[in-house]
Amino acid sequence: MRRRTLLVIGASGVGALAFTLGLGWWQNRDSLQPGSALLPLPIGKMSFTLTNHRGVTVTPSEWIGRPTMVFFGFTWCPDVCPTTLSDISLWLQDLGPDADRMNIFLVSVDPERDTPQVLADYLSNFDPRITGLTGSLAEIKRAVEVFRATFEKVPREDDYTIDHTAGVFLFRADGRFGGIIDYHEDRRVALPKIQRLLKAAS
Amino acid sequence: MKYLLTALLLSLSATPVLACETVQLGSLEISEAWSRASIGMARPGAFYVTIRNIGATDDALAGIATPVSGKPMLHETVVKDGVASMPHAPAIPVPADSTVQLEPGGYHGMLMGLTQVLKEGETFPVTLTFRDAGDVTVPVAIRGMGAKDAGCVDKKD
Numbered sequence: 001m002r003r004r005t006l007l008v009i010g011a012s013g014v015g016a017l018a019f020t021l022g023l024g025w026w027q028n029r030d031s032l033q034p035g036s037a038l039l040p041l042p043i044g045k046m047s048f049t050l051t052n053h054r055g056v057t058v059t060p061s062e063w064i065g066r067p068t069m070v071f072f073g074f075t076w077c078p079d080v081c082p083t084t085l086s087d088i089s090l091w092l093q094d095l096g097p098d099a100d101r102m103n104i105f106l107v108s109v110d111p112e113r114d115t116p117q118v119l120a121d122y123l124s125n126f127d128p129r130i131t132g133l134t135g136s137l138a139e140i141k142r143a144v145e146v147f148r149a150t151f152e153k154v155p156r157e158d159d160y161t162i163d164h165t166a167g168v169f170l171f172r173a174d175g176r177f178g179g180i181i182d183y184h185e186d187r188r189v190a191l192p193k194i195q196r197l198l199k200a201a202s
Numbered sequence: 203m204k205y206l207l208t209a210l211l212l213s214l215s216a217t218p219v220l221a222c223e224t225v226q227l228g229s230l231e232i233s234e235a236w237s238r239a240s241i242g243m244a245r246p247g248a249f250y251v252t253i254r255n256i257g258a259t260d261d262a263l264a265g266i267a268t269p270v271s272g273k274p275m276l277h278e279t280v281v282k283d284g285v286a287s288m289p290h291a292p293a294i295p296v297p298a299d300s301t302v303q304l305e306p307g308g309y310h311g312m313l314m315g316l317t318q319v320l321k322e323g324e325t326f327p328v329t330l331t332f333r334d335a336g337d338v339t340v341p342v343a344i345r346g347m348g349a350k351d352a353g354c355v356d357k358k359d
């Protein structure tokens with residue numbers, strides 16, 4: 001719908017092209033995290049195989065057709081991850097049934113401890129529309145890489161913690177990157193970002 | 203939806219009143235101490251609290267102790283270039299005439315080596331050690347895993 005409107009305006013040629021480019025530039029700038037040089041690949045170009053918290057194999061190609069929200073975390077994470085999960089649960093609550101038309105994934109960066117069963121137990125405390133993904137370390141690394149995210153295991157005495165990308169990645173229904181909701185971003189800013197994806201997909 | 207209902211029912215029947223009271227230590231007012239329910243004891247917990255210094259001299263939170271954790275520490279969550287890390291905070295400054303919050307995504311008490319399961323609706327004690335003001339023990343409300351604050355009704359300032 002929106003694209004058609006743009007095309008109609010596009011009758012004036014050059015002006016519309018400039019407008020479209022301008023829009024693209026604005027969206028990219030808006031989505032870029034400071035310090036990150038690259039944007040995530042579109043979902044259609046991603047390649048990895050993970051297992052969800054119900055034990056089912058998942059590949060990103062299955063995500064196309066619905067807007068997608070992805071974030072990285074781990075269930076041993078005491079501060080950032082439960083906070084992000086409750087933020088997302090609150091957004092989903094605000095979006096209501098509209099959010100049923102989205103894919104929402106937590107990708108574990110701690111496959112050593114986060115088995116599908118562990119993820120299932122943990123996620124039962126949050127919105128049931130959030131799906132946990134885990135897998136071999138090699139596949140997790142492939143996933144992290146195509147999102148241009150990072151994670152690093154940090155030893156801590158007889159234990160370890162994991163530094164990881166904290167933002168929530170958004171993708172349009174066709175798989176194109178649709179922005180990042182930064183950690184600490186106000187929900188008055190976060191919600192419209194998701195609503196825009198949903199509106200474009202309806 | 204079910205988890206929401208459960209959370210609602212639990213929060214109605216629980217008594218977080220105690221933990222919402224302000225505890226005074228000299229010119230420090232400590233309030234809204236809370237933590238999240240844990241799944242078992244293997245994962246570390248986090249402790250949050252609000253400290254108000256109504257005095258004219260600076261102080262600092264130097265450490266915490268609690269029977270529920272074998273290794274409690276002060277941490278600060280830092281998000282740099284989009285990446286979250288959790289360095290150890292040797293002390294948390296509590297400047298004169300200001301309010302400092304240990305809160306999600308910022309300073310927090312890291313409760314490693316849990317000695318008991320943290321159950322929603324219950325409380326546990328945490329002793330705060332201040333550089334100058336000394337020690338004070340406060341009750342900590344255990345809230346649901348999705349909680350983002352102490353859930354005190356008559357929240358100050």
Ligand SMILES: [Cu+2]
Pocket residue numbers: 078079277278288310311312
């Ligand atoms: Cu910590």
